[in-house]
Amino acid sequence: MRTLAIGDIHGQRQMLDQLLSRVGPKASDQLVFLGDYVDRGPDSKGVIQRVREWVDRGSAVALRGNHEVMLLEARHSPDYAESWRRYGGIDTLASYAPAYREGSMSDIPQVDIDFLEQTCRPYFETGTHIFVHAGVSPSLPMEEQDDLWLYWEKLNDPTAHHSGKIVICGHTHQRSGMPLDCMHTICIDTWAYSPTGWLTCLDVHSGEYWQVNAAGQSRRDWLDPYESRHRSE
Template sequence: MPRLLAIGDIHGCYKALVTLETFVEITPDDTLVTLGDYVDRGPDSRRVLDWLVSKDKTHKLNPLRGNHDLMMAQARLKKDHFQRWLNFGGYEALCSYTIDNKVNADTMNLVPRSHWHFISDRVLPYYETEQYIFVHASYDADVPMSAADDYVLYWEKFSFHPRHVSGKIVVCGHTSQKSGLPIRTENAICIDTRVYDNGWLSCLDVDSKMLWQANQAGETRKFYLDDVC
């Protein structure tokens, strides 16, 4: 049976990502929604973007834009954004394209065109199905997603909002949970479980509420969302 799967913030943690892929047994028949923040902080942003570009050709991938992906794209276009991005994890992202960890503005030229296209043009602000809304950061309960402010979509922290005007449940990332467990209300689920900081990368089957997790050490675990939150 094809599944609707959401993967939380990856942050350059390629080992956790491929471990999770195997653990979940993701197939081309599954609909896959990645919630953004593919780059920064973790050691392998380049390999994560390679994985996404590849899966975009073979799977039903719906990749969302995260604030870190947005910062990387802006750093390429605006020099005054470059240093700010480096301080938010961009240094680690650019190091993944080098062999000596020496990073400057010229290092941006080492990023393949396919990666720039993916984080600048391919990513989506949100994704909707009949029952769910997927977004990187948050939502305005009274506003259709098509009219949502960029700050809300990419930067606003998870909070106890009322049900969205559409009546749909929201699945998001962005607000990292040091506990390694998702946070949940009646109206929304956040599955950013802080993989880059000795946490876990989470994948949620939104219909069954099964949650799979993997970390950078190659460890895995799974449980139903109802059993933990």
């Protein structure tokens, strides 16, 4: 069984479909989506529907990202809604609206709201790894982490989590298009919404990763040196 983490998608449904086709997840594999399904890309609606399909099959865990947090908060505050629109919310609303008019929050079906609010998780933890959208406070157990760490903090010289588990995260986009490997923390937000960015899927046990970009190109590589970290598992 592989455990496959997928970084920030940001409305790039075609890239997601291409990536999943390249990786070829099997029924025995565990997919973990790290959040930020919406905003900035052209098809947030399609991304949410695709992620929901995988979760409904029982083959995937979906985390909540800060852009999902913004979408949910935008329902309750006009000022917050305006800020969210500037950070890509306008693209999300457009993906739900008919082509002849601007989108509004009422265009998003309740089933998608419920998915983001109730099904998506703040983090996912296994015996060897912690999966989170943004990051973790190194000294706190996961049940005591606050939203600032889970959804908003950027990776600035990250410290190993006290559990010794490897943290797999997104949120801090890597303009190089390559995963950031800090040994104890691995970031796979490779700037999918940028014309020069990539969408990444990482096999967290082998270090193998796959990437696709908006031009339809794909590539495959391994984090190095990764095997030595897992030789004792």
